[in-house]
Amino acid sequence: METEINSNMVRKLRRWNELSQAELAERVGVSRQTIANxxxxxxxxxxxxxxxxxxxLNESVERVFGREQEGN
Known part of the structure; x- marks a missing residue:
């Protein structure tokens, strides 16, 4: 069974940090399309x-990319 990342946390946390996809992409050295994907x-x-x-994003790997816990 493949582990599914919590991709929506990237979006939520990026927005919470008031970053556009382009700004996050520039800071981590990838394209905006990579962040969108x-x-x-x-x-x-x-x-x-x-x-x-x-x-x-100043967050832990578990929070950003961990699997969603039931009830969260």
């Missing part, structure tokens, strides 16, 4: 990219 769940980032995104 991560948010849609169409692309799973590499470990390095996931860590960069978490650093910019």
């Amino acid at each position: 991560i948010e849609k769940g169409n692309y799973s980032p590499s470990v390095h990219l996931a860590l960069e995104i978490c650093h910019v």
Whole structure:
């Protein structure tokens, strides 16, 4: 069974940090389209990219990319 990332957290946290997709992309060194695809769940980032995104968003990997817990 493939682990599904909580891609909506990237979008929520990006917006909470008042960043556009383009701004987040620039800060982590990828294209805006890459961020859009991560948010849609169409692309799973590499470990390095996931860590960069978490650093910019100031969040843990578990919060940003962890599986959704029941009841949360």
